[in-house]
Amino acid sequence: MTVAQPSILVVDDDPGILDALRFLLEDTGYLVLTNENGDDVEALRDENGGLPDLIVLNVLLSGKDGRTICRALKSHASTRHIPIVMISAHPDAERSVKEVGADAFVAKPFAIDDLLATIAGLLAARRDR
Amino acid sequence: MIRSLTELRGDALPPSAPQGTERAPHFDPSAPILDAIDLLADGYYEMDEEFRYRRINAAGLQIVGKSREEILGKRVLDVFPDVAEAAIHLATTRVMERREAEIVETYYPPHQRWYTNRIYPVDGGIAVFSQDITEQKLLEQNLAFLAEASKILSSSLDYEHTLRGVAQLAVPHFADWCAVDMMTGPNATDLLAIAHIDPAKIHWAEELRRQEPVDLDQPGGLGHVLRTCRSAFYPEITDALLIATSKDERALEIARQIGFSSAMIVPLIIRETPIGAMSFVSAESGRHFTPADLRMAEELASRAALAVENSRLYGESQQAVALRDDFISAASHELKTPVTSLKIYTEMLLRQADQRGDDKSSRHLGTMNAQIERLTVLISDLLDVSKIEAGRLELRQEMFDPRRLVEEVVETIQATTTHCIEMTGHADRPVVGDWERLGQVFTNLLTNAVKYSPRADRIVVRVGEDPESVTVEVEDFGIGMDAEHLEKVFDRFYRVSSTDEKTFPGLGMGLFISHEIVRRHGGSLGVTSEKGRGSVFRVVLPAPAPLDTGTAPEVTP
Numbered sequence: 001m002t003v004a005q006p007s008i009l010v011v012d013d014d015p016g017i018l019d020a021l022r023f024l025l026e027d028t029g030y031l032v033l034t035n036e037n038g039d040d041v042e043a044l045r046d047e048n049g050g051l052p053d054l055i056v057l058n059v060l061l062s063g064k065d066g067r068t069i070c071r072a073l074k075s076h077a078s079t080r081h082i083p084i085v086m087i088s089a090h091p092d093a094e095r096s097v098k099e100v101g102a103d104a105f106v107a108k109p110f111a112i113d114d115l116l117a118t119i120a121g122l123l124a125a126r127r128d129r
Numbered sequence: 130m131i132r133s134l135t136e137l138r139g140d141a142l143p144p145s146a147p148q149g150t151e152r153a154p155h156f157d158p159s160a161p162i163l164d165a166i167d168l169l170a171d172g173y174y175e176m177d178e179e180f181r182y183r184r185i186n187a188a189g190l191q192i193v194g195k196s197r198e199e200i201l202g203k204r205v206l207d208v209f210p211d212v213a214e215a216a217i218h219l220a221t222t223r224v225m226e227r228r229e230a231e232i233v234e235t236y237y238p239p240h241q242r243w244y245t246n247r248i249y250p251v252d253g254g255i256a257v258f259s260q261d262i263t264e265q266k267l268l269e270q271n272l273a274f275l276a277e278a279s280k281i282l283s284s285s286l287d288y289e290h291t292l293r294g295v296a297q298l299a300v301p302h303f304a305d306w307c308a309v310d311m312m313t314g315p316n317a318t319d320l321l322a323i324a325h326i327d328p329a330k331i332h333w334a335e336e337l338r339r340q341e342p343v344d345l346d347q348p349g350g351l352g353h354v355l356r357t358c359r360s361a362f363y364p365e366i367t368d369a370l371l372i373a374t375s376k377d378e379r380a381l382e383i384a385r386q387i388g389f390s391s392a393m394i395v396p397l398i399i400r401e402t403p404i405g406a407m408s409f410v411s412a413e414s415g416r417h418f419t420p421a422d423l424r425m426a427e428e429l430a431s432r433a434a435l436a437v438e439n440s441r442l443y444g445e446s447q448q449a450v451a452l453r454d455d456f457i458s459a460a461s462h463e464l465k466t467p468v469t470s471l472k473i474y475t476e477m478l479l480r481q482a483d484q485r486g487d488d489k490s491s492r493h494l495g496t497m498n499a500q501i502e503r504l505t506v507l508i509s510d511l512l513d514v515s516k517i518e519a520g521r522l523e524l525r526q527e528m529f530d531p532r533r534l535v536e537e538v539v540e541t542i543q544a545t546t547t548h549c550i551e552m553t554g555h556a557d558r559p560v561v562g563d564w565e566r567l568g569q570v571f572t573n574l575l576t577n578a579v580k581y582s583p584r585a586d587r588i589v590v591r592v593g594e595d596p597e598s599v600t601v602e603v604e605d606f607g608i609g610m611d612a613e614h615l616e617k618v619f620d621r622f623y624r625v626s627s628t629d630e631k632t633f634p635g636l637g638m639g640l641f642i643s644h645e646i647v648r649r650h651g652g653s654l655g656v657t658s659e660k661g662r663g664s665v666f667r668v669v670l671p672a673p674a675p676l677d678t679g680t681a682p683e684v685t686p
């Protein structure tokens with residue numbers, strides 16, 4: 001794991017959001033991986049040179065529910081430690097994402113400072129552990 | 130000795146009553162048979178102190194169903210042994226003893242007729258006028274039935290439920306059987322309700338219907354009523370009629386088993402289209418329906434059809450509303466996605482412009498960001514309105530210090546306006562509720578205060594409390610409102626607009642949402658305003674317990 005440039009996996013079915021988040025997170029200094037439909041994310045394995053340091057995961061994906069992915073990652077020993085920030089345009093989704101083990105929830109649309117502060121906080125907490 | 134009928138004690142005599150007729154005090158077999166009292170349409174009879182018939186007129190004889198010879202001079206209990214406990218006999222006994230006139234209403238089962246009996250004390254006995262009020266009584270009963278049925282029909286928009294209630298109400302006073310059939314297709318009906326006083330018979334009838342559904346192609350009956358939209362009326366059902374109309378032996382046997390004596394089938398019609406029919410059948414009671422009964426049944430059917438139509442229209446409008454709410458919900462969700470990208474890019478460009486020290490770009494991007502924020506609020510408001518309409522607005526239950534929330538909102542709004550927001554007063558009591566949602570209320574009130582006081586330079590926020598509640602007032606010194614708007618300003622989509630000054634844009638959602646949020650917290654949101662002077666919006670939230678500083682406020686003994 002590179003402390004200087006943490007990696008973040010962003011999962012959202014909207015390409016516009018993926019592009020914007022890539023722009024934001026790369027500009028902030030993160031290494032960004034994106035996934036559009038959540039495929040294979042549930043079975044995230046340390047095969048291609050490491051796991052992401054944090055995952056930004058949209059609640060509703062086309063054909064998949066981000067909460068199912070979150071629950072799977074949080075129930076697997078090798079991925080349980082990865083902080084997950086769930087995002088959604090449904091502000092009421094907050095309760096349900098906490099139930100599946102998400103570490104934080106940010107409602108769309110958000111101020112970039114709110115998302116960045118949430119991400120920085122979770123990464124710092126993980127580093128300190 | 131009876132001197133004169135005019136001396137009878139009691140109230141008004143019928144106008145046709147003979148006046149001043151002298152009569153012998155005892156039965157005189159030689160008295161003329163035709164008598165002035167025979168001209169009375171009402172029954173008239175006199176009894177002596179021993180309850181012996183002394184006089185009776187032709188109408189009276191018809192009522193009791195006896196000849197003059199069978200009655201006159203005889204004691205009433207010898208002629209009619211079974212009336213000893215009847216209301217009429219008890220009343221005549223009382224009048225005989227107390228010598229005070231009485232009026233008593235009686236029903237005579239053998240003839241199925243009602244009478245009003247006016248009983249007067251006369252010399253040596255009593256006199257009775259019996260007026261046949263059966264028609265009036267039936268009309269009254271029908272009207273009472275119609276009124277009660279209308280009450281049931283308007284009690285609910287669930288027409289299946291109300292029509293069952295009406296069928297139930299019809300038995301046994303109006304009919305022995307009542308059935309409601311609703312059309313389910315071009316040539317199909319479904320039995321919605323069937324009522325009879327005996328549940329076993331209902332079960333039997335339902336079973337019968339299951340085995341043999343109604344054949345709408347039959348020339349008569351239900352099919353004919355539905356095809357022609359005209360009532361079928363069978364005042365008298367004879368065995369010959371049953372034989373003629375039954376399609377086979379089994380049907381005839383069933384019809385005989387029911388013992389039809391009279392029947393009516395009236396269509397339920399909505400805008401000239403039949404939607405079903407109500408059937409009324411008289412059987413064991415032996416009652417024969419009259420044209421008046423048919424009119425009543427048709428009136429009932431038209432009211433029932435109206436209830437069905439109302440119910441269907443309501444269902445359609447509810448569906449439309451649900452569709453609209455679903456659409457708004459989906460639309461606002463869809464709108465949020467591009468707004469999210471837009472906001473990220475704008476804030477990113479703003480951040481980069483700030484880093485470059487490009488003030489001009491920063492200013493423009495700041496404005497752009499503020500506009501995106503407005504768009505976001507509008508989208509959220511749309512979603513909130515649809516949630517409120519659908520009863521899906523969820524509120525958290527947290528205990529917090531309302532003053533801290535107000536301070537936070539004031540700070541946020543102050544950063545966006547040149548108005549000076551002054552905050553005064555204090556409150557130590559906590560409220561229980563949704564921090565975010567109440568924050569939304571104060572944000573809305575402060576945003577409005579800024580928006581509607583373009584020429585003022587200050588806004589006052591007052592916090593206060595009493596033993597039951599916490600109050601937050603937001604006062605502006607702006608354009609204010611006329612009294613006519615004050616009551617409506619919290620209505621959904623209400624917008625204050627006037628011709629004499631510029632109108633302010635908006636969709637009339639913010640105050641409706643705020644009002645609903647506060648109401649759901651058990652509080653109230655009110656306004657006082659004066660045109661040209663400004664407005665004061667007042668939020669009152671229930672706050673029963675004082676805030677226990679620092680710790681969770683739990684009551685300990």
